[in-house]
Amino acid sequence: MNATAHTLPPSSSGFDRWQLPAHVAQAVWRGTEVGGPAGxxxxxxxxxxxxxxxxxxWPTQGLSEVLxxxxxxxxxxxxxxxLPALLADRHSRIYLVAPPKAPxxxxxxxLGVAPEQLTWIDAQGPADSLWATEQLIKSEASGAVLAWLPQARPEQLRRLQxxxxxxxxxxxLFRPESALRDASPAPLRLSVGLGESWGLEVRIRKRRGASIDAVLQLDAMPGNLHSIIPPRLHALPAFGVQPQEVFHALGRPATPALPRQRITH
Incomplete structure (x- = not known):
């Protein structure tokens, strides 16, 4: 069997993407650079x-997978x-699909999320969670969609993307870190874990463009707590008690009552 090898012309290093039609040029990026988001x-x-x-x-017009x-x-x-920028428009909402604990x-x-700008969808089971997420995306929701889909399969994620x-x-999409073993169509994948004190450790597992190996250390104490938490508690011991979700944002019965929709279809 004869095989023909195809190589890029020597002049390809000087390729000017903007010689292409504008809508095509915006979607082109080199493997050695960080590509722009779709939107x-x-x-x-x-x-x-x-x-x-x-x-x-954070990109719009695409999935961000948080492991x-x-x-x-x-x-x-x-x-x-x-969140403040996401909810600047009073008609915008944060949609929660199947969170593991009650908001x-x-x-x-x-954190700046007024009860009237939050909708909690209490989906029952993986199929309902996936269906609710799909319907929200197709409705072009204003604000943000947060969905916990631990059991979603690659082909299901591909449809969502x-x-x-x-x-x-x-x-x-919030998924277990074990999902890293599987391929994902999401253009952005992050692993997030607790760091020291109030910090978070973030690893970018996938992005458009060159890979990144560095672990990002983020100071994640919300600004509204700086005046409340004593200075001695701003820096907790490396192996001390880690702060739990801020003000139990997930983990207690919703009070006052939040808009809640139970999915049956």
Whole structure:
């Protein structure tokens, strides 16, 4: 069998993507650079994380897969700094699909999430959770979609990713760290764990462009706690008691009552 080897022309290093049609050029990026997001990006509120992400923040029009060693421990501390911008429009909402614990309205209010801007979808089982997430993405929800889908299969995630390309809102999927063994169509994958004191350790497992091996150390104490927590507790021992989810944002019955929808279909 004869095989023909194809090589790039020597002049390819000087290739100018902007010689292509504009809509094509915007989608082209080199493997050695950080590619831009498909849509706009929203600042994460962490300068170090923004600098490492394509476009300088959380992408819209695509999935962000957050891998966790333990659910209901790091989610809100990672996303809290971006919430004010997400909810600046009074019609925007945060949609929670199958969170592992009941949201606590008072705790979330401390993070800037008013009860009337939060919808908790109490999906029963993996199939309902996946269906609810898909419907929210297809509805082009304004705000953000946060879905806990520990058992989603690659082909199911692929369908969500295709749909998220037409949704101009961040879509976060929270999954166990063991899912890292499986391929994912999500353009952004992060592993997040507790660091020292109030910090978070973030590893970018996948992004558009060159890989990154550094572990990002993020100071994740919410700004509203700096005036409440005594200075001696700003830095906890490396192996001391770790702060739990801020104000039990996930983990207690919702008070006052949050909009809650039980999925049956």
């Amino acid at each position: 706009r990006a929203l600042s994460t509120g962490f300068a170090a994380l923004d600098a490492a992400l394509p476009g300088g923040g 966790l060693a333990q659910a209901a421990l790091c989610e809100w501390r990672l996303l809290a700094p971006a 606590h309205a008072m705790g979330l209010a401390q 295709v749909q998220a390309l037409h949704c101009d809102a961040p879509v976060f």
